[in-house]
């Protein structure tokens with residue numbers, strides 16, 4: 001259970017702490033985007049990458065089903081599940097996205113993982129949503145999301161490792177390695 005936002009609609013304003021991205025990262029993002037374009041042009045595709053996914057954006061009234069916070073104020077953390085019937089569910093971070101997926105019985109009675117059309121998490125550096133199932137998640141870093149300790153998503157292992165060095169991350173995880181116990185540990189600052 002989230003502790004800071006039990007009341008739907010009680011989303012606190014975006015704080016510097018929550019965003020916590022020093023200005024040099026902005027320029028790094030621009031550099032990375034340029035590199036990505038360059039790499040695509042050269043058809044360098046050997047390295048596994050989580051590809052960008054096209055998903056609806058959260059509206060101003062869309063709240064995270066796990067913690068109740070509005071999602072739109074946190075564009076750099078948004079995660080989305082798009083169901084086959086068109087229903088889109090948005091989260092204010094990968095952690096709550098995983099909590100939802102791991103307890104569909106509670107959050108989506110009657111629905112199953114096989115009915116999901118697409119899932120995206122926001123790439124930390126590129127800031128677009130990428131395929132959640134193929135992303136690389138860093139835990140234990142000094143970068144906090146709206147709900148505290150997070151799984152910080154990256155589209156490649158190389159970027160995840162670089163982020164880990166820059167932000168004192170502890171581990172890189174793939175989608176299938178995330179467990180409920182791990183998510184509870186994150187809430188308590190244990191990695």
Ligand SMILES: [Zn+2]
Pocket residue numbers: 064065066067068069091092093096147
């Ligand atoms: Zn949430």
